[in-house]
Amino acid sequence: MADSRNTIKKTSKRLKGVRNENFVAEFMTELLSAAQMRAIEQAAIESGEVTGLELMERAGQGVVEAIFAEWPELAVSPAAGGEGGVAPRPAGPDSPQDICEQKKLRAVVLCGPGNNGGDGFVVARLLKERGWEVEVFLYGDAGKLPPDAKANYERWLEMGEVTEYDGEFWMDPSIYREDSVLVDALFGTGLTRPVENFNAFGWVTQLTEWRLSPENRGAAYPAPRVVSVDMPSGVCADSGRRLYSADPPFDLEEISADLTVTFHSKKLGHVLAVGPYYSGKVVVQDIGLCEDHEWRKANWKQIAKQFDAPFVGLLAKGYGGHKYSHGHALILSGRPGRTGAARMAARGALRIGAGLVTLAVPPAAQAEVAAQVTAIMLRRVGDATALTKVLEDARFNAIGLGPALGLDAGAAALVAAALEAGRASVLDADALTLLAQDAALFSKLHENCVLTPHAGEFRRLFPDIAAKLETAPVQGPAYSKVDAVREAAKRAGCVVLFKGPDTVIAAPDGRCSINSAQYERAAPWLATAGSGDVLTGFIAGLLARGFAPQSAAETAAWLHVECALEFGPGLMAEDLSEQLPKVFRRLLSQP
Ligand SMILES: NC(=O)C1=CN([C@@H]2O[C@H](COP(=O)(O)OP(=O)(O)OC[C@H]3O[C@@H](n4cnc5c(N)ncnc54)[C@H](OP(=O)(O)O)[C@@H]3O)[C@@H](O)[C@H]2O)[C@@H](O)CC1
Numbered sequence: 001m002a003d004s005r006n007t008i009k010k011t012s013k014r015l016k017g018v019r020n021e022n023f024v025a026e027f028m029t030e031l032l033s034a035a036q037m038r039a040i041e042q043a044a045i046e047s048g049e050v051t052g053l054e055l056m057e058r059a060g061q062g063v064v065e066a067i068f069a070e071w072p073e074l075a076v077s078p079a080a081g082g083e084g085g086v087a088p089r090p091a092g093p094d095s096p097q098d099i100c101e102q103k104k105l106r107a108v109v110l111c112g113p114g115n116n117g118g119d120g121f122v123v124a125r126l127l128k129e130r131g132w133e134v135e136v137f138l139y140g141d142a143g144k145l146p147p148d149a150k151a152n153y154e155r156w157l158e159m160g161e162v163t164e165y166d167g168e169f170w171m172d173p174s175i176y177r178e179d180s181v182l183v184d185a186l187f188g189t190g191l192t193r194p195v196e197n198f199n200a201f202g203w204v205t206q207l208t209e210w211r212l213s214p215e216n217r218g219a220a221y222p223a224p225r226v227v228s229v230d231m232p233s234g235v236c237a238d239s240g241r242r243l244y245s246a247d248p249p250f251d252l253e254e255i256s257a258d259l260t261v262t263f264h265s266k267k268l269g270h271v272l273a274v275g276p277y278y279s280g281k282v283v284v285q286d287i288g289l290c291e292d293h294e295w296r297k298a299n300w301k302q303i304a305k306q307f308d309a310p311f312v313g314l315l316a317k318g319y320g321g322h323k324y325s326h327g328h329a330l331i332l333s334g335r336p337g338r339t340g341a342a343r344m345a346a347r348g349a350l351r352i353g354a355g356l357v358t359l360a361v362p363p364a365a366q367a368e369v370a371a372q373v374t375a376i377m378l379r380r381v382g383d384a385t386a387l388t389k390v391l392e393d394a395r396f397n398a399i400g401l402g403p404a405l406g407l408d409a410g411a412a413a414l415v416a417a418a419l420e421a422g423r424a425s426v427l428d429a430d431a432l433t434l435l436a437q438d439a440a441l442f443s444k445l446h447e448n449c450v451l452t453p454h455a456g457e458f459r460r461l462f463p464d465i466a467a468k469l470e471t472a473p474v475q476g477p478a479y480s481k482v483d484a485v486r487e488a489a490k491r492a493g494c495v496v497l498f499k500g501p502d503t504v505i506a507a508p509d510g511r512c513s514i515n516s517a518q519y520e521r522a523a524p525w526l527a528t529a530g531s532g533d534v535l536t537g538f539i540a541g542l543l544a545r546g547f548a549p550q551s552a553a554e555t556a557a558w559l560h561v562e563c564a565l566e567f568g569p570g571l572m573a574e575d576l577s578e579q580l581p582k583v584f585r586r587l588l589s590q591p
């Protein structure tokens with residue numbers, strides 16, 4: 001399970017003091033696009049503080065250090081006279097070459113035609129200096145390598161050979177020895193089009209077959225270990241989507257790395273779409289790029305963030321407050337037999353700290369709901385007029401509606417009445433379908449709303465945007481979920497939270513964050529009936545507590561995953577809210 005304590009320490013160090021106007025951006029890490037990364041790199045080079053060649057050297061060093069950190073049994077110090085930057089180990093009886101020979105350490109480095117390939121040549125040299133047996137393949141024309149990559153290609157030629165990458169190297173059985181490492185330095189942030197040549201990835205099929213073969217299944221580690229430099233080749237750094245050839249000659253198997261080593265910051269492609277699947281595990285290495293404050297000031301709304309943890313001070317309730325100082329959420333219930341969703345949402349709103357929560361129930365459902373709730377209050381709300389009347393009480397400062405609300409005209413009128421009241425509102429499920437069906441209703445959305453669609457609801461609400469996201473991309477940077485949600489939020493004029501393992505939350509002004517339930521936060525058991533209703537309640541509760549819409553959505557989505565991780569497999573939606581006390585206790589006891 002994620003160790004929030006570590007996350008908080010790490011990220012608070014990273015972005016300490018950075019606050020957005022909602023006072024909740026403390027614990028976020030940046031996710032850069034390829035263009036943003038290039039801009040940061042360019043600014044550093046132009047300022048004269050570093051050269052491209054130095055950055056490439058640090059990148060290669062970063063990869064080697066990450067390999068050794070991941071698999072300490074592979075770590076060896078540089079040979080005498082070597083120039084590697086990894087701290088030498090204490091001198092022992094064996095030379096690095098002897099150790100490597102005993103261990104049979106071997107790397108196959110696949111270098112591409114750009115600077116990603118340049119990093120690969122650095123990795124090859126540093127490993128060779130440590131006594132590894134290293135074989136290097138170049139995909140592309142050495143004469144066309146960019147200058148820094150060319151320089152490292154030439155340095156490598158002083159110590160080893162480069163074989164033209166013909167895609168056949170994988171037929172050599174020695175690659176599949178234990179303790180061999182395959183370094184994928186084919187393409188990084190510069191991948192702009194699908195890789196058309198089958199040979200570029202044909203080896204992956206072989207690799208996968210080898211790993212799955214009966215004699216290797218039981219191996220302690222499926223050799224060779226695959227390490228991708230910056231991005232798993234073939235995955236778009238901006239979208240996490242595979243760039244597919246329009247007419248692929250074969251069904252290509254996919255590279256899936258065991259370890260991806262990236263530089264300075266994660267890229268969007270590491271957390272979006274299928275990026276996590278291909279990346280394996282992502283390690284970010286610092287390559288000494290300094291902050292360019294002017295650039296950041298001009299671009300902060302364009303930089304998407306990974307939401308790592310909420311600002312704990314915001315979650316704590318201050319002393320001396322009473323229930324009304326923590327807001328009053330109104331959750332709209334469906335008709336008899338369909339009240340469970342709203343009840344779960346209401347419980348979520350109360351657990352997350354709303355001072356009061358009232359369920360607005362159709363009169364016919366009152367007995368059913370009353371029999372099931374205690375701390376939650378009830379109000380009879382038969383129709384839109386009754387809802388408008390209830391909302392004359394300004395103490396109802398947040399509304400949650402949509403789960404099992406129904407799709408009839410009465411439900412549409414309730415949505416209209418809720419929107420006309422102008423309160424902070426979260427709209428989910430049936431409310432989203434109603435919005436998708438009725439442009440006039442959609443136009444009532446206002447800046448205090450949060451929409452929480454899953455993929456199907458997003459498609460109904462924003463069909464043209466969804467189509468762009470669903471069409472197989474043929475060039476990079478591919479249209480991403482971040483692009484899609486930003487566009488949707490702008491159109492709706494409110495915050496949109498698009499659910500998934502890569503939940504993206506965007507505001508109309510472009511601010512965007514990603515709540516990733518992947519890697520060490522993977523919680524597949526969260527995909528269970530009713531979990532969306534609980535999220536609606538969490539958001540409604542935080543809106544009631546006065547969180548701004550974007551902050552409410554980000555914090556709720558993060559806590560939702562924390563609750564799922566806290567409970568573990570076997571989770572039912574009802575269990576989610578019940579984990580909040582434990583999660584809060586853990587967070588609030590942070591030093
Ligand atoms: N930014 C930084 O701070 C640092 C960056 N560093 C490293 O640089 C990497 C970025 O380098 P990069 O820009 O040269 O791009 P890269 O990923 O090597 O690919 C471009 C080449 O591939 C080609 N090409 C593209 N698609 C293709 C296809 N489908 N099939 C065939 N060819 C294709 C493309 O050809 P072109 O489109 O120009 O014709 C071009 O030749 C980055 O990921 C990181 O590893 C570090 O060294 C240090 C700090």
Ligand SMILES: [K+]
Pocket residue numbers: 116184185186187188228229230231232233
């Ligand atoms: K790569």
